[in-house]
Amino acid sequence: xxxINKKSLLYVAVFLLGGCxxxxxIAGEINNPATKSxxxxxxxxxxxxxxxxxxxLDGTDVADLGSFKPTDISGIHFHTEIGGANIEIDAQALNxxxxxxxxxxxxxxxxxxxxxxxxxxxxxxxxxxxxRGIFTEKGILWLELKSGHEFISPxxxxxxxxx
Amino acid sequence: MSxxxxxxxxxxxxxxxLQKLLNTYNKNTSLTVDGDFGxxxxxxxxxxxxxxxxxxxxxxxxxxxxxxxxxTPSGKTKSPTTSAVNTVSSPQGVLADIAAKYIGVKETxxxxxxxxKELLAIFNSDSLTVKGVTDxxxxxxxxxxxCVQKLLNNSPSFSMTTPPKEASVSRFLNVxxxxxxxxxxxxxxAFFTPQKGDIVVFTFSHIGIVxxxxxxxxxxxxxxxxxxxxxxxxxxxxxxxxxSIIKSYIRLPLTTAxxxxxxxxxxxxx
Numbered sequence: 001x002x003x004i005n006k007k008s009l010l011y012v013a014v015f016l017l018g019g020c021x022x023x024x025x026i027a028g029e030i031n032n033p034a035t036k037s038x039x040x041x042x043x044x045x046x047x048x049x050x051x052x053x054x055x056x057l058d059g060t061d062v063a064d065l066g067s068f069k070p071t072d073i074s075g076i077h078f079h080t081e082i083g084g085a086n087i088e089i090d091a092q093a094l095n096x097x098x099x100x101x102x103x104x105x106x107x108x109x110x111x112x113x114x115x116x117x118x119x120x121x122x123x124x125x126x127x128x129x130x131x132r133g134i135f136t137e138k139g140i141l142w143l144e145l146k147s148g149h150e151f152i153s154p155x156x157x158x159x160x161x162x163x
Numbered sequence: 164m165s166x167x168x169x170x171x172x173x174x175x176x177x178x179x180x181l182q183k184l185l186n187t188y189n190k191n192t193s194l195t196v197d198g199d200f201g202x203x204x205x206x207x208x209x210x211x212x213x214x215x216x217x218x219x220x221x222x223x224x225x226x227x228x229x230x231x232x233x234x235t236p237s238g239k240t241k242s243p244t245t246s247a248v249n250t251v252s253s254p255q256g257v258l259a260d261i262a263a264k265y266i267g268v269k270e271t272x273x274x275x276x277x278x279x280k281e282l283l284a285i286f287n288s289d290s291l292t293v294k295g296v297t298d299x300x301x302x303x304x305x306x307x308x309x310c311v312q313k314l315l316n317n318s319p320s321f322s323m324t325t326p327p328k329e330a331s332v333s334r335f336l337n338v339x340x341x342x343x344x345x346x347x348x349x350x351x352x353a354f355f356t357p358q359k360g361d362i363v364v365f366t367f368s369h370i371g372i373v374x375x376x377x378x379x380x381x382x383x384x385x386x387x388x389x390x391x392x393x394x395x396x397x398x399x400x401x402x403x404x405x406x407s408i409i410k411s412y413i414r415l416p417l418t419t420a421x422x423x424x425x426x427x428x429x430x431x432x433x
Contacts, residue, residue, distance in 0.1 A: 055408075059395040060303075060369050060388045062408055081274075081395045083303040083369030083387050084332035106368055107300035107330040108291045151332065151368040156408070158367075161394070 040096045042120030044127040052132060056141060056157040057082060065141070065157060072124045074135045078142075078160035085151065089142060089160055091121075098126065100133075102142075104149065112149065138162055166228040166423060171221060173200040180430045181223060181231070185211060187429065188234040188354045214354040216347045225419070226344065232422035233346040233414045234355060234429075254320035255360030255415050259374040262310045262384040262399075269398040274299050274387070285309045285386065289330035304332045306386025306399060307362055307370050311415070320421040332370045335362075336413065346414040350406050355414075357381060362413040363404070371402070379406040 054065045060083040076091040088103040098119040105111040119128040126133030126140075134141040139161040145154045152158070167177045179198040185207045186194050194203055205221045212219040215230040223231075268285070271277035276286055276298040286298040288309035293299055312326040324343050329335040340347055340362075348355040357363070361373040363383055371385030381404045387396035417425060 057367050058389075059393070060367075060385065060402075062405075081301055081387075082367050083365070083385070083396045084301050085368035086301065106333055107293075107302075107304070108289070109331050109333060150410070151366070153366040156367065 042097055042122060042127075044120055044122050044125060048127050049125065049132060049134075052143065053155050053157055055155070056159050058159045059083070062156070063159070068134070068136045068141055068159065070124050070134050071137050072135060073121060074137060074139065075162035077163040078140050079163055080158060080160040082158070087152075087158060087160060089140065091126075093121075097121075100126075100131070102144075104152065114147075166223075166225070166426065168225075169200055169223040171200055171202075171205045174198055178204070180426065181208075183430050184231045184234065184426065188231075191353060211354055214348060214352050228426065229344060229416055229419075229422050230346050232417060232425045232429075253358055253360060254318060254417065254421065255314075256358070257318060258310055258314045258360040258362075258415070259372050259384060261313050262306075262372045263374065263401075265306070265310075265386075265399045266384060266401055267399060268386075269390070270298075270302075270387070272397070274302060288312055288328065290328040291330040300330065301368075301387055301396065302330070303370050303385060303387040303396065304329050304335045307335065307372060309386075310372060311362075314415070320417050321415055323418050324416060332364065332368045335370060336364050336411070340413045344416045346416065347411055348414075349411050350409040355412070357412050358414075360415070362415075364410045364413065365404075366408050366410045369396075373412070374401065380404070381406060381409065 056063045056065055056068060059081065078089040080087050085104060085106040090101045092099045098121050100116045100119055102114045102116070103111055104114075116128050116131050119126055119131065124135045126135070130145040132143045132145070139159055141157045141159055143154070143157045144152050147154070169177055169181060175198055178200045179196050181200075182194045182196045182204060185204070186196070188211065189207060194207055208223055208227070209219040209221050211230070212221070212227060217226055217230060265281055268279060268281045270282060276282035283297070285306050286302060289305045291297075291300065308327040308329050315321045315324055315326045327335060327339040329339050336347070346355070357373050357376050359373055359375060363371050363373050363381065369385070369388070371383040371388070373381055374384050375382045383402050383404055384399065385402055386399045388398065388400050388402060389396055390398040390400055
């Protein structure tokens, strides 16, 4: 009897743990293949947009975040040139979540393609564990907190215009 | 003529010169200028080497002497001596004068040179062609390559350096500057402060040339940068930048003779 109870408890624990992990995956990212399951809902943590940079790279200039007006999702293809490189973002909706491909291209170098999957878009904001986005009337403000690239800084939003 | 290699235990006039230079550059410590290479000097040398992106082995060989010749006095005191040191002429400063001649050079859009002979020359200064044409890509690194080529080809102070032909900011910083023994230092370096003629690399993919420095504000000349009213880079322009968006500075290396002469000049004024 004691053994059965222990086993039941173990199953319950595994089930609950699985649930918790799935919850985290909702806003997980890099290279997690998007599931083909029915439409998923997404949640953005309340503090996801606090303590973030307040400056935006707009071309080669730096502007104040407050000078950009947030709106609902405004497009799916965005681009910018930042003096020495082009950056493109392509967004794709999948089962209620979003997949984003960010392409970084410097002249004379291979382009770098980075995929962010299972991103949450809600009320004009985009959320993943290490990425944030704010849609604006003509584009998107994009921030990578851990890009792994020396020229994509976690201290600056990047403004990309709609194609 | 080259400087003598110095290590822990060395003594003499060269060590005195080394100690003077370290004192001049170091904002935080002050060595006794006694000509004795002891543990305090060793520690200061290692800190200097780390700051200059060199192997911190405490041995003052050609690369460390070269970096010492490229240092900027820290200005930790306001004494007349320090002011005099600050006036030591910098051969690198000519780079900013070259860049300034091209202010206003503008693309026709989409990184195209159109009929602009100056911009075509800038695009031709790197080794890149895309689908048979020389323009059509972001050109800030090409502009800096172009200006550095002009400087190196016309100044005997840099005759040992191979001119850059880089279209990429990453390659300019991580390949050309490193392979050319340039001094590379971060914006918050304790030993080096930016000066006219330094090359500035931003925290995003962009590169320019320092024209002047006023505290945290750096006046630069940049190719393919935003003009008033433009959203993306299109022109060679003068910009005022805050230090916080700068990743690192690159200072061109001098020939051995020019390096020795500069060290002597700075030491004499210390």
